[in-house]
Amino acid sequence: MNVPAPHAAVSHAAMANAIRFLAVDAVEKAKSGHPGMPMGMAGVATVLFSKHLKFDPEAAHWPDRDRFVLSAGHGSMLLYALLYLTGYPDMTIEEIKRFRQLGSRTAGHPEYGHTSGVETTSGPLGQGLATSVGMAIAEQALAARYPGLVDHHTYVIAGDGCLMEGVSHEAIDLAGHLRLKKLIVLWDDNRITIDGSTELSTDLDQRARFAAAGWHTIAVDGYDPAQVDAAIVEAKRQNRPTLIACRTVIGFGAPNKQGTEATHGAPLGAAEVEAARAKLGWTAAPFEIPEDILAAWRAAGTRSRAARLAWEGRLVAHADRARFEGAISGDLPADFADRMAAYKADLVAKAPNVASRKASEMALEIVNAAVETTLGGSADLTHSNLTITKGLQSLTAGDFSGRYVRYGIREFGMSTAMNGIALHGGFIPYGGTFFVFSDYARGAMRLSALMGVRVIYVLTHDSIGLGEDGPTHQPVEHFAMLRATPNLHVFRPCDAVETAECWELALGSRNTPSALLLSRQNLPTLRMSSETNESARGAYVLSADEGGRDVTLLATGSEVALAVDAAKVLRAAGKRVAVVSMPSWDLFEAQPAAYRAEVLGTAPRIAIEAGGRLGWDRWIGERGAFIGMKGFGASAPAPDLYRHFGITVDAIVETAKSFETAKTLAA
Ligand SMILES: Cc1ncc(C[n+]2csc(CCOP(=O)(O)OP(=O)(O)O)c2C)c(N)n1
Numbered sequence: 001m002n003v004p005a006p007h008a009a010v011s012h013a014a015m016a017n018a019i020r021f022l023a024v025d026a027v028e029k030a031k032s033g034h035p036g037m038p039m040g041m042a043g044v045a046t047v048l049f050s051k052h053l054k055f056d057p058e059a060a061h062w063p064d065r066d067r068f069v070l071s072a073g074h075g076s077m078l079l080y081a082l083l084y085l086t087g088y089p090d091m092t093i094e095e096i097k098r099f100r101q102l103g104s105r106t107a108g109h110p111e112y113g114h115t116s117g118v119e120t121t122s123g124p125l126g127q128g129l130a131t132s133v134g135m136a137i138a139e140q141a142l143a144a145r146y147p148g149l150v151d152h153h154t155y156v157i158a159g160d161g162c163l164m165e166g167v168s169h170e171a172i173d174l175a176g177h178l179r180l181k182k183l184i185v186l187w188d189d190n191r192i193t194i195d196g197s198t199e200l201s202t203d204l205d206q207r208a209r210f211a212a213a214g215w216h217t218i219a220v221d222g223y224d225p226a227q228v229d230a231a232i233v234e235a236k237r238q239n240r241p242t243l244i245a246c247r248t249v250i251g252f253g254a255p256n257k258q259g260t261e262a263t264h265g266a267p268l269g270a271a272e273v274e275a276a277r278a279k280l281g282w283t284a285a286p287f288e289i290p291e292d293i294l295a296a297w298r299a300a301g302t303r304s305r306a307a308r309l310a311w312e313g314r315l316v317a318h319a320d321r322a323r324f325e326g327a328i329s330g331d332l333p334a335d336f337a338d339r340m341a342a343y344k345a346d347l348v349a350k351a352p353n354v355a356s357r358k359a360s361e362m363a364l365e366i367v368n369a370a371v372e373t374t375l376g377g378s379a380d381l382t383h384s385n386l387t388i389t390k391g392l393q394s395l396t397a398g399d400f401s402g403r404y405v406r407y408g409i410r411e412f413g414m415s416t417a418m419n420g421i422a423l424h425g426g427f428i429p430y431g432g433t434f435f436v437f438s439d440y441a442r443g444a445m446r447l448s449a450l451m452g453v454r455v456i457y458v459l460t461h462d463s464i465g466l467g468e469d470g471p472t473h474q475p476v477e478h479f480a481m482l483r484a485t486p487n488l489h490v491f492r493p494c495d496a497v498e499t500a501e502c503w504e505l506a507l508g509s510r511n512t513p514s515a516l517l518l519s520r521q522n523l524p525t526l527r528m529s530s531e532t533n534e535s536a537r538g539a540y541v542l543s544a545d546e547g548g549r550d551v552t553l554l555a556t557g558s559e560v561a562l563a564v565d566a567a568k569v570l571r572a573a574g575k576r577v578a579v580v581s582m583p584s585w586d587l588f589e590a591q592p593a594a595y596r597a598e599v600l601g602t603a604p605r606i607a608i609e610a611g612g613r614l615g616w617d618r619w620i621g622e623r624g625a626f627i628g629m630k631g632f633g634a635s636a637p638a639p640d641l642y643r644h645f646g647i648t649v650d651a652i653v654e655t656a657k658s659f660e661t662a663k664t665l666a667a
């Protein structure tokens with residue numbers, strides 16, 4: 001029996017028009033926003049959401065749902081309209097009416113965590129596409145581990161802007177290399193950007209570019225639903241990622257403005273909205289969707305419910321259910337803390353003299369053995385970052401059972417991919433590069449922080465201490481850049497014990513990414529105890545003399561050892577000194593004021609860090625001094641550089657004594 005669904009009479013065009021006018025009317029009401037993209041791509045999105053996308057608005061976090069990424073995030077109303085129409089409970093018509101207003105679920109650009117159905121924050125062009133690569137990596141890696149439980153696609157809508165951004169190159173190259181067959185990109189090929197025609201700034205043959213990176217490519221008329229449908233069917237059959245170039249017209253349906261940049265990022269205006277209604281035959285009032293059309297959309301929203309329920313049945317019966325649920329939960333295993341405690345106690349006993357990058361590798365040996373969900377990698381600096389551990393296999397196009405990603409020389413692409421992996425769930429991604437190249441990764445690091453995802457950046461060669469490679473490789477302003485980023489833990493551990501502590505903190509930070517700043521050069525073990533994770537408080541007194549302080553030395557990472565040595569000299573000269581290790585400003589900032597006051601003390605303070613000064617004045621106060629970098633570094637052996645730039649025990653001692661002189665003069 002083949003009973004037509006009650007909505008069978010509703011045309012594809014009517015369903016697409018529902019998206020168009022929700023977008024148009026919401027932008028009109030907000031008096032700002034981007035109607036052109038949703039109007040142009042509504043037809044393509046209708047095919048995707050009503051025929052292909054596997055999702056269930058009632059179970060938005062169903063692990064085996066398809067992921068949909070709106071990389072052209074300015075077209076946010078396209079996504080919000082789809083979420084409302086398909087029946088996501090938290091996307092009400094009221095939220096659509098509150099588009100772009102404070103506290104609404106409908107922010108100007110899609111923001112992860114504001115509403116279900118938004119799989120990633122997007123808007124910084126190119127990043128959605130590059131993030132989707134991580135989602136597709138995670139899907140294939142999980143599918144390799146849990147056959148029968150993981151089998152979904154990642155769909156992306158990307159615009160000309162996304163494809164013009166440099167990160168798209170890193171992303172498509174990596175995706176092609178790994179033959180991410182579940183990744184399908186729908187390109188809004190409207191040949192318009194903000195300034196006007198794409199002819200103003202590009203002659204690139206995108207299909208040829210994607211093909212060169214190993215993708216399958218198809219071109220369709222974006223207003224022929226049968227073509228779009230057939231293209232998606234064809235894409236799903238490939239053993240590599242697919243680009244579907246959808247020829248569209250920006251602002252489709254606005255008779256006087258369509259095809260022009262005028263529709264990109266401004267309300268159409270009352271007259272043009274009326275003309276568009278007439279042209280497309282849309283008679284409904286703003287924010288009203290005719291019942292039959294809404295019913296057709298709601299039916300599209302329940303399309304995958306049976307599949308979801310069947311999947312839940314399979315999960316219950318699955319032999320590996322507990323392990324799968326553990327991976328998806330993101331929880332650390334119960335014995336993790338004990339294993340780390342034993343490791344740290346051993347470190348205190350052995351007091352190794354190793355670079356903190358090496359200490360990170362040592363910690364990772366424990367971490368990777370204890371936590372099977374870590375997914376490591378490096379942007380081609382594996383043996384410098386020391387990010388691989390014994391037995392870790394690389395992911396390859398043919399085998400996703402491994403736990404290590406060869407990201408290639410693609411710091412930004414690696415970081416966006418790690419965001420995607422974290423967002424997808426099932427893994428805790430970490431990846432390495434040189435600290436100085438956090439510049440390249442910065443756009444993604446910011447989104448890690450904004451979205452609140454657990455991504456761990458392993459940033460080695462963290463100062464002039466790297467030596468001969470010179471100023472191009474020596475971070476200076478990067479310290480301040482990362483510390484200025486909200487919701488990013490910045491850790492600069494001073495020895496192997498602190499490095500282990502910082503790894504524990506990073507892994508335990510479910511909603512905050514972490515950057516571990518690690519030295520190339522060897523560092524002595526300074527910590528003589530490991531019972532308490534001292535790094536958790538951000539800063540703590542490493543050593544202090546009885547009966548008050550004449551000076552407090554604040555230092556991070558490799559410079560803590562200098563402070564310890566200077567303290568010895570000062571103590572020999574009769575001074576009372578406190579040495580404070582500050583592995584994390586942000587965690588220290590979060591401590592109660594009384595604790596901070598106790599650690600900082602009232603004596604004059606000297607901060608020592610082989611980076612730029614910006615931000616240190618917060619901690620050293622009016623009377624304090626800073627010993628660090630005043631400009632770029634230089635190429636020479638590290639000890640020569642420390643001397644050359646005056647970051648020495650002598651300089652600390654002299655500065656401390658100058659405080660004494662100043663005090664005497666003032667008396
Ligand atoms: C990294 C980045 N640079 C610049 C912008 C500002 N911007 C938003 S949309 C846009 C043009 C995008 O063109 P396209 O992707 O073709 O979108 P369309 O105009 O076709 O909707 C620009 C430059 C941005 N959002 N992100």
Ligand SMILES: [Mg+2]
Pocket residue numbers: 159160161188189190191192193
């Ligand atoms: Mg465009």
